[in-house]
Amino acid sequence: MQTGSGSGGHERSVTRRVDELLERMTLEEKAAQLGSVNAEELLDEDGALDESAVEEHLSSGIGHLTRIGGEGSLPPRQAAERTNELQSYLREETRLGVPAIPHEECLSGYMGPKGTTFPQMIGMASTWSPELLEEVTGTIRSQLEAIGTTHALSPVLDVARDLRWGRVEETFGEDPYLIAAMACGYVGGLQGDGDGISATLKHFVGHGAGEGGKNRSSVNVGRRELRETHLFPFEAAVRTASADSVMNAYHDVDGVPCASDEWLLTDVLRGEWGFDGTVVSDYYSVEYLRSEHGVAADEREAGVAAVEAGIDVELPYTDCYGEHLVEAVEEGVLAEATLDRAVGRVLRAKAEGGLLDDSTVDADAADEPFGTDEARELTTRAARESMTLLKNEGDLLPLVGDETDSVAVVGPKADDAQELMGDYAYPAHYPEVEVEIEATTPLDAVRTRGEESGFDVLYERGCTTTGPETDGFDAATTAAADADVAVAFVGARSAVDFSDSDRERVNMPSVATSGEGRDVVDLGLPGVQQELVETLYATETPLVVVVVSGKPHSIEWIVEEVPAVVQSWLPGERGGEGIAAVLFGDHNPGGHLPVSIPRTVGQLPVHYNRKPNTANEEYVYTESDPLYPFGHGLSYTEFEYGNLSLSTDELPPAGTITATVTVENTGDRAGDDVVQLYVSAENPDQARPVQELVGFERVSLDSGESNRVSFEVAASQLAYYDRDFDLTVEEGPYEFRVGHSAADVVSTARFEVPESKEVPSTGRTYFTETTVSDAD
Numbered sequence: 221m222q223t224g225s226g227s228g229g230h231e232r233s234v235t236r237r238v239d240e241l242l243e244r245m246t247l248e249e250k251a252a253q254l255g256s257v258n259a260e261e262l263l264d265e266d267g268a269l270d271e272s273a274v275e276e277h278l279s280s281g282i283g284h285l286t287r288i289g290g291e292g293s294l295p296p297r298q299a300a301e302r303t304n305e306l307q308s309y310l311r312e313e314t315r316l317g318v319p320a321i322p323h324e325e326c327l328s329g330y331m332g333p334k335g336t337t338f339p340q341m342i343g344m345a346s347t348w349s350p351e352l353l354e355e356v357t358g359t360i361r362s363q364l365e366a367i368g369t370t371h372a373l374s375p376v377l378d379v380a381r382d383l384r385w386g387r388v389e390e391t392f393g394e395d396p397y398l399i400a401a402m403a404c405g406y407v408g409g410l411q412g413d414g415d416g417i418s419a420t421l422k423h424f425v426g427h428g429a430g431e432g433g434k435n436r437s438s439v440n441v442g443r444r445e446l447r448e449t450h451l452f453p454f455e456a457a458v459r460t461a462s463a464d465s466v467m468n469a470y471h472d473v474d475g476v477p478c479a480s481d482e483w484l485l486t487d488v489l490r491g492e493w494g495f496d497g498t499v500v501s502d503y504y505s506v507e508y509l510r511s512e513h514g515v516a517a518d519e520r521e522a523g524v525a526a527v528e529a530g531i532d533v534e535l536p537y538t539d540c541y542g543e544h545l546v547e548a549v550e551e552g553v554l555a556e557a558t559l560d561r562a563v564g565r566v567l568r569a570k571a572e573g574g575l576l577d578d579s580t581v582d583a584d585a586a587d588e589p590f591g592t593d594e595a596r597e598l599t600t601r602a603a604r605e606s607m608t609l610l611k612n613e614g615d616l617l618p619l620v621g622d623e624t625d626s627v628a629v630v631g632p633k634a635d636d637a638q639e640l641m642g643d644y645a646y647p648a649h650y651p652e653v654e655v656e657i658e659a660t661t662p663l664d665a666v667r668t669r670g671e672e673s674g675f676d677v678l679y680e681r682g683c684t685t686t687g688p689e690t691d692g693f694d695a696a697t698t699a700a701a702d703a704d705v706a707v708a709f710v711g712a713r714s715a716v717d718f719s720d721s722d723r724e725r726v727n728m729p730s731v732a733t734s735g736e737g738r739d740v741v742d743l744g745l746p747g748v749q750q751e752l753v754e755t756l757y758a759t760e761t762p763l764v765v766v767v768v769s770g771k772p773h774s775i776e777w778i779v780e781e782v783p784a785v786v787q788s789w790l791p792g793e794r795g796g797e798g799i800a801a802v803l804f805g806d807h808n809p810g811g812h813l814p815v816s817i818p819r820t821v822g823q824l825p826v827h828y829n830r831k832p833n834t835a836n837e838e839y840v841y842t843e844s845d846p847l848y849p850f851g852h853g854l855s856y857t858e859f860e861y862g863n864l865s866l867s868t869d870e871l872p873p874a875g876t877i878t879a880t881v882t883v884e885n886t887g888d889r890a891g892d893d894v895v896q897l898y899v900s901a902e903n904p905d906q907a908r909p910v911q912e913l914v915g916f917e918r919v920s921l922d923s924g925e926s927n928r929v930s931f932e933v934a935a936s937q938l939a940y941y942d943r944d945f946d947l948t949v950e951e952g953p954y955e956f957r958v959g960h961s962a963a964d965v966v967s968t969a970r971f972e973v974p975e976s977k978e979v980p981s982t983g984r985t986y987f988t989e990t991t992v993s994d995a996d
Contacts, residue, residue: 350405384433389770393814603798618805857887
């Protein structure tokens with residue numbers, strides 16, 4: 221609750237309350253504020269509070285409550301009740317009465333019972349619509365608030381360029397600008413106007429660039445690449461979206477673990493960017509300083525290193541903080557002032573989140589935001605808009621139901637609701653637990669269309685996602701041969717796995733090969749799914765392939781031979797409806813790829829904005845270009861661009877320039893297009909990317925309609941780190957390029973920056989301003 225007059229009065233009030241609490245705290249109470257405790261420790265097997273455990277873990281207070289609803293597997297009302305009980309204990313039974321910050325995971329929706337599961341983030345990135353994502357996270361916010369949560373461990377801002385990495389699906393793709401824009405939309409919906417759920421930017425930093433494509437493995441990148449590629453989305457979200465929290469990454473960067481990197485967590489994050497929120501540890505990452513990195517001899521040394529570097533709260537439970545920090549201060553190993561700074565930030569988060577005024581919620585109303593018609597409609601819309609049409613030879617799609625007698629639905633991704641979910645969806649995160657899922661599979665949705673239009677649906681699974689068995693091929697090919705058209709649903713299963721690799725799993729039918737801890741060395745379709753598609757193709761029945769997967773696959777043969785291919789990613793609980801809407805033309809696909817699809821794993825890296833020598837050199841037996849480029853996406857209509865015009869041909873180094881293009885829907889039906897603006901520096905004094913995305917706009921046009929799309933670009937958006945490592949707008953010629961994808965450029969325009977200028981910390985612009993107007 222805001223007190224005082226205006227924001228200044230509120231700030232003074234918060235500061236006063238924090239200072240008063242800090243002054244009254246004992247050393248043990250201070251350390252407790254930097255710790256956490258998880259549901260497993262506090263709840264008994266029936267989901268009730270374990271009173272002795274509560275006393276043990278909370279008697280001195282606590283910083284965070286870890287996933288009471290999600291990890292506790294509690295339905296919303298019960299999650300709210302347990303959270304209220306814990307907050308009441310902290311209020312009434314501890315000396316200072318300071319409540320905790322309850323946090324949950326919510327990457328693609330609240331990761332707990334009854335939470336709405338939206339498309340995985342790689343799919344949301346395919347919408348190229350931060351505005352839609354903001355609506356999605358607004359819905360997530362309402363569900364989290366209902367159960368008493370005030371802090372969320374999302375979004376993921378990692379840059380996905382090594383596609384072997386299992387967590388590609390959690391990201392917004394390969395481009396820093398698109399990632400930053402989508403992340404800001406995510407934060408905006410979650411945090412609202414400052415009265416919502418605190419968003420956590422993760423994983424800080426470079427988590428997607430680990431050696432060998434392995435999760436948590438070492439990252440070795442140059443300083444410029446770290447700054448310009450991996451740090452940029454975080455900087456933009458901190459400075460423009462005011463994200464409340466940041467989470468460190470597991471790995472080391474050039475030998476220094478992120479969890480103990482003071483330069484990263486304090487000098488850059490707080491000193492350069494002015495971040496004043498809380499830094500929370502990735503789960504177990506403080507302890508990993510000892511057990512994984514080997515840079516700490518014991519838990520105390522790990523805890524001291526982390527808190528000195530700038531990690532305020534240890535998650536998911538107190539292992540290296542707590543009594544270890546108390547001992548370190550008492551023995552003169554850790555300055556109490558360091559502890560005070562971290563505690564002050566945690567208390568400020570509690571004060572600004574309203575927890576010091578009222579930390580309980582109305583448990584009787586906790587179920588209200590869950591399972592609503594509005595939430596179902598939104599996740600259906602998000603699924604539809606994430607669909608990306610890769611190929612449509614001979615206009616096989618959309619299928620015409622009333623002109624079709626029978627459709628064969630084949631494949632392991634056709635009729636398993638869990639196969640639609642990303643790794644941080646509740647059902648996928650606990651794959652060994654029986655979870656009731658309210659979801660629409662592709663088979664469900666196609667059967668509904670069949671009932672409406674009068675065609676038969678012939679279903680055969682054919683094979684499993686993994687495993688060598690081909691016993692189902694005969695039935696699958698018979699179904700395809702007997703149908704007017706066949707649709708094959710293939711891809712990879714997603715889940716989280718921290719277990720050791722088991723070589724015997726190759727024979728198991730449904731091993732997850734996408735998701736956290738699910739890194740691979742082969743980007744082909746797992747199991748015998750490729751063979752299944754080839755067998756179906758041999759029937760000569762017109763074939764559509766729908767790839768339902770969290771990562772791009774090397775499907776060169778399929779793309780060469782099969783007439784129609786749709787990338788649906790992991791479309792969430794209403795994903796089947798989203799897929800069917802595109803297949804039968806109820807929705808005109810408008811998704812565009814946020815990541816390049818390689819021909820083979822051996823091409824990596826294959827992202828669009830490589831430097832010229834990397835992008836242009838060829839292999840002996842394969843091309844250097846990807847199978848499908850970043851930004852690619854087809855429609856059932858056609859879009860044409862008019863010539864690109866500029867407001868000036870000379871851009872001052874602290875000025876702006878406006879690029880305008882006409883977009884016309886020249887086809888016979890309404891549709892969406894993503895207009896993409898790239899920039900390329902000509903003759904720069906460093907090797908620079910061949911081009912970089914600097915703006916985009918998703919436009920909706922009726923048949924025959926045209927719009928003028930204008931991009932106002934600030935000169936500072938062209939800046940890069942010069943040879944003295946200063947962020948500088950360099951003089952010289954540049955070229956704007958407008959296209960349907962990074963490879964399909966249809967119009968260009970040149971301009972000049974007449975002189976170089978260093979960009980001051982207060983003078984950087986992160987995003988292009990776009991306006992859309994009627995071309996008439």
